[in-house]
Amino acid sequence: MKPKNIVILMSDEQRWDTLNSLSSERSVTPNIDALAAQGISLDRSYTAYPLCCPARASLWTGLMPHGHEVTGNWKSIREDLQDEGLISNFKEAGYHTIYTGKWHVPGTTPQRFHFDDVSAIPAVIEGRDRGRFIEEYREYTQTHGYQLHETHIENLTHSDIGQLKREGKAPYGTAEIKEEHFLETWQTDRFTEALDRRPDDQPFFAVCSYNAPHFPMIVPAPYDTLIKPDEVKLPINFLQGIDGKPSEVLQSSYFSELNGLDDNEWRSYIAHYLGLCALIDKQVGIVVDYLKREELYEDTLIVFLSDHGDMMGSHGLIKKGFPLHYEEALRVPLILAGTGEDYRSSASSNALVSLIDLLPTVAELTGVNIKQKHEGRSFVPLLHGQTSTHRDYVLAETFKIGGSESAVVGGERGGPEQFNVNTDSVNFSIRTSAYKYVFRYRDIEELYNLEMDAGENMNIAASLSSRETLKQLRGLLLQELKEANPFLHEIVANKLIQRGVLEGFAT
Structure with a gap:
């Protein structure tokens, strides 16, 4: 019923x-x-x-x-x-x-x-x-x-x-x-x-x-x-x-x-x-x-x-x-x-x-x-109990449209206007069952092992042991954006290239 x-x-x-x-x-x-x-x-x-x-x-x-x-x-x-x-x-x-x-x-x-x-x-x-x-x-x-x-x-x-x-x-x-x-x-x-x-x-x-x-x-x-x-x-x-x-x-x-x-x-x-x-x-x-x-x-x-x-x-x-x-x-x-x-x-x-x-x-x-x-x-x-999982990860985003000299213009996404975004403000997070990755365009990256650090107290993004996890989560973010919004994908990919951390997978 x-x-x-x-x-x-x-x-x-x-x-x-x-x-x-x-x-x-x-x-x-x-x-x-x-x-x-x-x-x-x-x-x-x-x-x-x-x-x-x-x-x-x-x-x-x-x-x-x-x-x-x-x-x-x-x-x-x-x-x-x-x-x-x-x-x-x-x-x-x-x-x-x-x-x-x-x-x-x-x-x-x-x-x-x-x-x-x-x-x-x-x-x-x-x-x-x-x-x-x-x-x-x-x-x-x-x-x-x-x-x-x-x-x-x-x-x-x-x-x-x-x-x-x-x-x-x-x-x-x-x-x-x-x-x-x-x-x-x-x-x-x-x-x-x-x-x-x-x-x-x-x-x-x-x-x-x-x-x-x-x-x-x-x-x-x-x-x-x-x-x-x-x-x-x-x-x-x-x-x-x-x-x-x-x-x-x-x-x-x-x-x-x-x-x-x-x-x-x-x-x-x-x-x-x-x-x-x-x-x-x-x-x-x-x-x-x-x-x-x-x-x-x-x-x-x-x-x-x-x-x-x-x-x-x-x-x-x-x-x-x-x-x-x-x-x-x-x-x-x-x-x-x-x-x-x-x-x-x-x-x-x-x-x-x-x-x-x-x-x-x-x-x-x-x-x-x-x-x-x-x-x-x-x-x-x-x-209905047919599965115990739903999404492999959830995406959150924060950014601002316009209002900056660094604003750039992208192409059509199905709407009548072009997409004008302040690149300095672009932030994304990917949350999997075990990790949280935060991309910040004008600031440091964040990575938290939520199974061991539920309070997100220790940012392990700079740890050598986190390199493979970071690579995977950056890849998830780029894959998500490539399908959802090629313009934002380009912003994130270019910044990761600029930082020298985009090796190992196609953008």
Whole structure:
């Protein structure tokens, strides 16, 4: 029996290890963990780009960033893709489509991506989707006695902002807005209202996209004190593995912003992050309870995921973004649960999965045909126990289009424009079951043996014993790019030739 309905619940900036009590002495995600127990947790799932807009564009198109061209926050999607999200296939198959919450795919809208019922969507100001700046929510909070800061894009009051600027303190605090009026609570109400409005004679494809646990760490009570600082399990690479890291990482704000904090402040900062994860978990529980109460649960495939992770002190870094190809930024939770499927007791899988694989998988599970060209691969055989593997490796990429004297122009890739990329910004990572290789155009290479060094503390790229592994992984990257984008392949190959490390295989 194939699930009739689809519900996708997405958090923002949530590390994979926030689940299953991996980050604290007590679980902050009991509802999400229970969902995984009813389905399967894909424990090695990776985003295509560790930043909101590119990651989300990849999710909804099934394309890597070099394919859809959203290569940074607020960089518009390729013109010929502005009305071509994969959701159109579900709509054509008879689904009523719903989108509630954060969108963050520049250059298009949920409506243009074929969502019928759209609510709680952030405003577009000066051509930019502002992420959390939602006019309707700002009016709602005002009617309940709160005054949000007039121009701050986050939903913060003046007192909230003051907590982020304390001398010698990490940027965290207790929200002035109470839980019952907090953004995530309000979004869940809008989502269930949209489900109430659905036509009775159609299956539905419904997305609720939350903002938490994205910074800033302003957390409503009681989640601000749910996890005590001394209950926080510091990551195995907390403030570690800095030697051998690229200069573009160590010279970035991701490293300098909280540099010098003591362990207690770090623990408090992480505890507030986990509090936001717990708030998300409550919303998941509310939606699941709604589906059960409305007798929809038995006929619904439920997906939980996040768009990317957060460093949270690993290697002394915070947030996510352009130069960060570490597990904490790339690896995300991904859970599928559906009572009609035979993977209910599968518990978890260590197979390598990319988020671009999600919609092709959901389409196969529901019998929907995808017409558009995409790079995702359905992992239905993995779900059904026909294989224990999926991909030999996952690719992640970060680069910027234009804006530099070093920008060069490539040829057609199926779109109407030529591809103008800042070569200095080109970074790629290849993650296999055992290794992580990072190519950086203007910085050192990185290589980590993840079986022996899960925290990526020791960069072994310069080790003589790593030569053969480096050769193989460079070859994988070049092979991938040669098939996907000859222009980017040329950039990487020429740089490797310049470095004198391209011997031994054809480019």
